[in-house]
Amino acid sequence: MTFSPAARIALRVLMGLGLAVIYVPLLVVLVNSVNADRAFGWPPSGFTGHWWTRAMDNDGARRAVLTSVKAGVGATAAALVLGTLAAFAVARHRFFGREAVSLVVVLPIALPGIVTGIALSNAFQVVLKPLGIGLGLFTVIVGHATFCVVTIYNNVLARLRRTGANLEEASADLGADTFQTFWYVTFPALRSALFAGALLSFALSFDEIIVTTFTAGPGAETLPIWIFNNLFRPNQAPVVNVLAAALIVLSIVPIYLAQRLSSASRGVT
Amino acid sequence: MPEAAVRIRDLRKTFGAVEAVAGVDLDIGDGEFFSMLGPSGSGKTTVLRLIAGFERPTAGTVELGGVDVTGLAPFDRDVNTVFQDYALFPHLDVLRNVEYGLKVRRVPRAARRERAVEALRSVRLDGLERRRPGELSGGQRQRVALARALVNEPRVLLLDEPLGALDLKLREEMQVELKSIQRRAGITFVFVTHDQEEALTLSDRVAVLDRGRVQQVGTPAEVYERPATGFVAGFVGTSNRVGDVCVRPEKLHVEIGDDLPGPPGGGRHALGTVAEVVYAGAVTRFVIDLDSGDRVVALQQNLRTSSTDVTRQRGARVRVGWEAAHEFRVPSDAVPASPAAPAS
Ligand SMILES: Nc1ncnc2c1ncn2[C@@H]1O[C@H](COP(=O)(O)OP(=O)(O)OP(=O)(O)O)[C@@H](O)[C@H]1O
Ligand SMILES: [Mg+2]
Numbered sequence: 001m002t003f004s005p006a007a008r009i010a011l012r013v014l015m016g017l018g019l020a021v022i023y024v025p026l027l028v029v030l031v032n033s034v035n036a037d038r039a040f041g042w043p044p045s046g047f048t049g050h051w052w053t054r055a056m057d058n059d060g061a062r063r064a065v066l067t068s069v070k071a072g073v074g075a076t077a078a079a080l081v082l083g084t085l086a087a088f089a090v091a092r093h094r095f096f097g098r099e100a101v102s103l104v105v106v107l108p109i110a111l112p113g114i115v116t117g118i119a120l121s122n123a124f125q126v127v128l129k130p131l132g133i134g135l136g137l138f139t140v141i142v143g144h145a146t147f148c149v150v151t152i153y154n155n156v157l158a159r160l161r162r163t164g165a166n167l168e169e170a171s172a173d174l175g176a177d178t179f180q181t182f183w184y185v186t187f188p189a190l191r192s193a194l195f196a197g198a199l200l201s202f203a204l205s206f207d208e209i210i211v212t213t214f215t216a217g218p219g220a221e222t223l224p225i226w227i228f229n230n231l232f233r234p235n236q237a238p239v240v241n242v243l244a245a246a247l248i249v250l251s252i253v254p255i256y257l258a259q260r261l262s263s264a265s266r267g268v269t
Numbered sequence: 270m271p272e273a274a275v276r277i278r279d280l281r282k283t284f285g286a287v288e289a290v291a292g293v294d295l296d297i298g299d300g301e302f303f304s305m306l307g308p309s310g311s312g313k314t315t316v317l318r319l320i321a322g323f324e325r326p327t328a329g330t331v332e333l334g335g336v337d338v339t340g341l342a343p344f345d346r347d348v349n350t351v352f353q354d355y356a357l358f359p360h361l362d363v364l365r366n367v368e369y370g371l372k373v374r375r376v377p378r379a380a381r382r383e384r385a386v387e388a389l390r391s392v393r394l395d396g397l398e399r400r401r402p403g404e405l406s407g408g409q410r411q412r413v414a415l416a417r418a419l420v421n422e423p424r425v426l427l428l429d430e431p432l433g434a435l436d437l438k439l440r441e442e443m444q445v446e447l448k449s450i451q452r453r454a455g456i457t458f459v460f461v462t463h464d465q466e467e468a469l470t471l472s473d474r475v476a477v478l479d480r481g482r483v484q485q486v487g488t489p490a491e492v493y494e495r496p497a498t499g500f501v502a503g504f505v506g507t508s509n510r511v512g513d514v515c516v517r518p519e520k521l522h523v524e525i526g527d528d529l530p531g532p533p534g535g536g537r538h539a540l541g542t543v544a545e546v547v548y549a550g551a552v553t554r555f556v557i558d559l560d561s562g563d564r565v566v567a568l569q570q571n572l573r574t575s576s577t578d579v580t581r582q583r584g585a586r587v588r589v590g591w592e593a594a595h596e597f598r599v600p601s602d603a604v605p606a607s608p609a610a611p612a613s
Contacts, residue, residue: 169323170356172343174370174421184373188360 026248033245038238055242064226065243070137071212071222072205075144079201080194082145083152091160092168106154108147116146117214124215135217143215144208148201155197156190163189196261199254207251223247272335274299274425274457275320280329282315289315291481293329297425297459302451304460304468307478308504313461314353316478317427320459322346334424344373348425349418353433355410357402363389363413364398370421388420389413391450408439419450425457432467444471465505469493477501493517499599509565511539514596521567522590523555525582538590541565546579553579557587565589 003011036046055061083105090101108116120143124135133139167189171181209224216222221229227243230236275297282290290312297303305313318324320331322343330339338346349370357366365372367388371381389395392412402410411431418426431447432440448471451458462468468475469489477484477492477500485497494517496502508515525543544564545556548571555567567589571579 166352166354166356167358169343170350170352170358171369171373172323173321173348173350174373174417175344176369176373177344180373184369185358 030245033242051238051242055239064223068223071140072202074141075148075205076198076201078145079148079152083149087153087156109150113210117211121214137220139215143211144205151200152197155193159193192261196258199258203254276332278330281327283327300455302458302473304472304475306468311478312481321350349423350427351414351431353429355414367417388416392416428460502599516591518566518568520595523567524588536590543585548579
């Protein structure tokens with residue numbers, strides 16, 4: 001496509017504006033986390049690492065980070081197992097209702113979080129409570145796993161479709177049993193897809209707040225929830241800023257890695 | 270007859286409504302170079318996959334060396350396959366690809382390394398051990414696939430159009446090489462191709478398949494000289510219908526001229542007009558309308574003729590002669606699918 005010089009300039013300005021709307025606020029958060037001015041006056045009167053040290057020393061924040069990491073790891077682990085199995089079933093086997101599986105797996109990420117949250121909260125009350133399991137880290141993990149499965153499922157399915165079944169057939173032909181074929185041929189082909197899916201899954205879980213609100217008991221305060229709870233306490237505002245800044249940095253890394261891995265045409269070995 | 274390396278009885282395979290294999294019986298001898306020839310969709314690959322164990326037959330049995338393997342998984346069958354797309358493991362280097370079968374069968378490292386290197390030498394790929402399949406040419410990949418299968422010393426090697434992806438020159442080279450490897454190793458080859466020339470030149474015996482059925486099994490000469498059905502006559506080579514018999518194009522002798530002497534004693538002959546003539550280097554291809562109404566194709570070696578001569582022969586009167594011994598009959602219900610069907 002070719003544009004006139006005027007149109008080209010207009011498009012560039014529009015794109016610049018669009019990016020500015022997204023990224024300038026993020027930049028402000030980053031700057032404010034080292035803003036020496038207590039009331040976050042603008043422009044900053046100076047820079048300080050004070051807020052970062054205070055955030056490190058904050059017990060509640062530390063616990064929340066730990067809870068979030070546990071939830072993310074747990075949900076990702078569950079998603080890895082379930083998503084991989086579902087992708088295998090759909091890619092390598094024929095069965096009644098195969099076409100419906102994709103819809104069922106992908107739906108939770110499209111559903112409003114509040115719907116998933118209410119549904120899960122009700123289900124936990126009815127099913128888990130009589131068993132003596134209250135809301136807590138476990139229920140958060142289950143709740144997050146419902147939508148984390150998608151990232152693994154999609155990544156693995158795409159990879160399985162691309163590699164086809166012929167390498168697995170060649171392996172069986174050469175005498176490898178089912179387990180050897182998976183370990184020596186299928187898994188190496190999937191490794192980077194699994195890694196990319198896991199990073200995305202962890203990132204999704206880490207910043208989730210709506211479903212978490214409905215499934216976390218009082219003992220399982222994840223980082224986003226802690227931030228939300230402390231957002232309007234003026235005393236905690238600098239710490240919240242620091243955590244937000246840390247989250248921005250932490251989120252960029254896995255997303256960047258995941259993108260590079262899924263676009264790399266061949267699996268990393 | 271020695272014990273069959275592969276024995277197939279009443280083999281059937283249906284995919285939904287498609288009957289890919291519709292009752293096949295085959296006996297393939299030990300050490301034989303056996304080809305399956307047939308048009309696209311005739312069920313060649315499916316028969317091969319049934320022998321390898323990738324598909325379960327709808328009915329029928331597969332025996333290898335006298336043992337019924339119909340219910341066994343691929344990894345429990347003493348056969349190896351060279352796939353049409355080679356199916357090399359992209360994440361392993363050449364040496365590890367070739368070692369794979371020995372590794373999963375728990376051959377000690379030193380022994381398998383030695384055998385893999387030996388196998389690579391036998392396909393003339395020594396020196397490329399550390400390359401990945403992605404860094405090889407088509408012909409080299411084909412050799413790796415061959416070495417990867419041969420290193421296991423299978424009783425039977427299945428090859429599904431292994432030369433299909435190669436250009437003509439390389440294909441001819443590999444044909445010679447395949448044949449000599451097969452002879453040296455004494456392994457039974459079951460070779461699938463839709464290239465009739467390849468099948469005829471390489472094989473001890475050929476099975477011609479059509480629509481999931483074996484039309485004929487025989488030596489290349491039998492299949493070519495005495496086709497059992499109209500389909501075989503049309504698919505393997507070209508055949509001409511002259512009256513109620515058929516004759517191959519190269520068996521026709523073309524004499525050109527208006528004042529032809531009388532026919533030689535003993536032979537058959539017919540008069541006609543050259544409708545088309547094509548110079549093809551070593552041979553000239555005549556399309557001749559016989560006075561009887563049949564249209565025939567005749568191939569003549571260019572012993573003395575050159576391209577400028579032959580093109581002048583369009584429209585010339587000719588006499589076509591052949592020997593009675595070269596005539597063959599096919600069931601009249603199936604007219605050979607000759608490209609030179611009578612013009613209306
Ligand atoms: N997995 C499958 N599902 C459905 N139909 C199949 C399947 N595999 C083969 N067929 C059908 O079975 C028939 C025989 O196929 P097959 O692949 O054996 O033919 P082929 O002789 O190897 O042909 P080609 O020379 O094109 O490779 C075809 O009609 C094909 O469409
Ligand atoms: Mg085929």
